[in-house]
Amino acid sequence: MRFSILLSTIFIGFFSHTAYVSGQTIHNSTAVTGFLDCLGDSISNYKFNIDEGEILVMPADNRSPNCTTRDNLLLNCIMRYHDYLNIVLYGSAYGDDTVSSSFVAAELNDRLSSHAISTVPIRRRSTNNFLKGRSGSRSKRQAVNGYYESYPATDDSCADNDQQSYFAGDCPSFASKYTSIEFYNPEPQAVLTAYVWPHHDCSQGNEKGYVAGPFGYTSCPKRDTYSWKGSFTNAASPWPCIGSLC
Numbered sequence: 001m002r003f004s005i006l007l008s009t010i011f012i013g014f015f016s017h018t019a020y021v022s023g024q025t026i027h028n029s030t031a032v033t034g035f036l037d038c039l040g041d042s043i044s045n046y047k048f049n050i051d052e053g054e055i056l057v058m059p060a061d062n063r064s065p066n067c068t069t070r071d072n073l074l075l076n077c078i079m080r081y082h083d084y085l086n087i088v089l090y091g092s093a094y095g096d097d098t099v100s101s102s103f104v105a106a107e108l109n110d111r112l113s114s115h116a117i118s119t120v121p122i123r124r125r126s127t128n129n130f131l132k133g134r135s136g137s138r139s140k141r142q143a144v145n146g147y148y149e150s151y152p153a154t155d156d157s158c159a160d161n162d163q164q165s166y167f168a169g170d171c172p173s174f175a176s177k178y179t180s181i182e183f184y185n186p187e188p189q190a191v192l193t194a195y196v197w198p199h200h201d202c203s204q205g206n207e208k209g210y211v212a213g214p215f216g217y218t219s220c221p222k223r224d225t226y227s228w229k230g231s232f233t234n235a236a237s238p239w240p241c242i243g244s245l246c
């Protein structure tokens with residue numbers, strides 16, 4: 001009897017402490033505001049959603065994102081807040097539940113305030129910061145090797161994973177599903193966007209795009225995945241220098 005009272009006291013103490021700690025870092029609203037400001041006038045080209053701990057950003061005109069062309073500013077803004085916000089690109093070429101319940105940017109902070117899962121990224125592996133790592137030497141060299149590492153796993157937290165190398169643009173496609181995956185960007189001067197599909201052959205839309213800076217890792221999304229494709233965008237220009245943000 002005495003023992004169980006003691007135990008419950010310990011558990012109450014533990015849970016209230018945990019709640020307090022996560023309450024401090026659940027959403028970084030300064031970074032959310034900074035990210036939305038970074039998008040400037042192009043903000044109306046996007047719609048938003050929140051899925052578990054991910055802030056989904058998708059083109060408002062129902063298409064797949066393209067970070068080297070129309071969505072280059074979006075990629076730059078994601079990279080700028082990469083350490084503080086778990087922002088994920090979403091391909092909205094085909095309607096689904098996520099797209100139909102999406103909302104405009106002005107609603108993001110309000111929606112986050114009632115979302116109880118943290119959107120501050122916790123990456124399984126350490127990410128080298130491009131700016132710290134480069135210490136000021138920003139050459140305009142393009143990606144040199146053009147390959148990236150993928151770590152698909154059959155558990156839901158990237159623990160039981162495999163290492164596979166692919167060239168950007170390839171589409172590995174598997175008959176049976178992986179249930180989580182993360183990616184590593186070995187390029188010194190390029191941002192990797194790795195798109196994952198819950199379908200075969202990198203088709204049918206609904207892809208999610210995860211971003212990794214030079215020598216960095218993406219997060220580990222828990223998602224049924226059958227195919228994926230990596231895409232590099234030159235990191236030196238314009239990111240991390242975008243106009244007035246330089």
Ligand SMILES: *[C@@H]1O[C@H](CO)[C@@H](O)[C@H](O)[C@H]1NC(C)=O
Pocket residue numbers: 025028030031032034084
């Ligand atoms: C929130 O994000 C800003 C960048 O907008 C950063 O400077 C600040 O340190 C972050 N706060 C926390 C608690 O990580």
Ligand SMILES: *[C@@H]1O[C@H](CO)[C@@H](O)[C@H](O)[C@H]1NC(C)=O
Pocket residue numbers: 065066067068069231
């Ligand atoms: C983005 O668009 C360019 C130009 O049309 C194209 O070459 C490239 O493959 C596209 N990238 C992706 C990831 O779709």
